[in-house]
Amino acid sequence: MSTTTNTSTVKNNFKLRKTNLHKSNQLSLLKQDPKNNVAKKIPAVKRIQSTPIQGVIHIKCSLNNTIATLTDLLGKAKAWVSCGTVGFKGSKRSSRFAGQAAIELLGSKAKILGYKHVVLHLNGLGRGRNVSVKSLKKSGLRIYFIKDFTSMAHNGCRPAKLRRL
Numbered sequence: 001m002s003t004t005t006n007t008s009t010v011k012n013n014f015k016l017r018k019t020n021l022h023k024s025n026q027l028s029l030l031k032q033d034p035k036n037n038v039a040k041k042i043p044a045v046k047r048i049q050s051t052p053i054q055g056v057i058h059i060k061c062s063l064n065n066t067i068a069t070l071t072d073l074l075g076k077a078k079a080w081v082s083c084g085t086v087g088f089k090g091s092k093r094s095s096r097f098a099g100q101a102a103i104e105l106l107g108s109k110a111k112i113l114g115y116k117h118v119v120l121h122l123n124g125l126g127r128g129r130n131v132s133v134k135s136l137k138k139s140g141l142r143i144y145f146i147k148d149f150t151s152m153a154h155n156g157c158r159p160a161k162l163r164r165l
Contacts, residue, residue, distance in 0.1 A: 054144075055115045057106065057136070061126030066099035068106045068132070070115070079109040083128070099128020100135045107139025120146040 055078065060067045069080040083098035086105055092098055110118065118141050122129060136143060 053115065054117045054119070055110065056119045056121060057110070058121045059103070059123065059129070059132050061099065061122070061124035061129040061132070063094060063126055065093045066102055066126055066128035066132065068103055070106055070110050070113075070118075078113055079106060081106045081109070094127060096127045096131045099126070100131045102128070103132040103135040104139055107136055107141055110141060111139065115141065117142045117144055119144050121149055122146060123149045125150060 054073055056071045056073065056075075058069045058071065065083050067080070067082040070078045072078060081102045083093040083102050086098065086101045088095070088098040088101075118136070120133065120136065120143050122132075133143070133146065
């Protein structure tokens with residue numbers, strides 16, 4: 001006795017087997033309900049994109065401006081702010097208040113981006129230097145440590161000969 005099968009029924013059988021395999025993989029997502037003794041499907045957990053926790057804040061305090069940059073641990077810049085971007089113009093950019101306003105704005109940007117702990121790299125001898133650390137603490141970021149990169153001359157090259165009068 002020979003049986004003939006249509007190609008369409010073979011394809012349908014293959015589709016059924018494929019869906020059954022797919023359902024068998026989903027059994028791990030099913031949970032047994034103790035009341036009704038019926039398998040209950042658990043909703044899939046959405047993957048939340050991981051937010052950075054640690055970062056580095058570079059603060060350059062010059063005599064005319066205060067510039068701060070937030071980077072991740074690899075050195076990629078995430079946000080930056082200066083006294084000019086906050087709205088101070090001219091000689092007001094070099095004030096302590098302008099530096100404090102700029103650092104507070106950067107701290108709020110860092111909180112929005114998800115940063116909680118930062119390392120502080122200070123550079124320069126400007127007026128906004130001391131205020132910047134206080135305003136970062138006020139913004140709610142935890143500072144692991146503070147590193148100073150201010151370059152100080154220690155009798156390097158010989159100066160040029162004085163001009164004769």
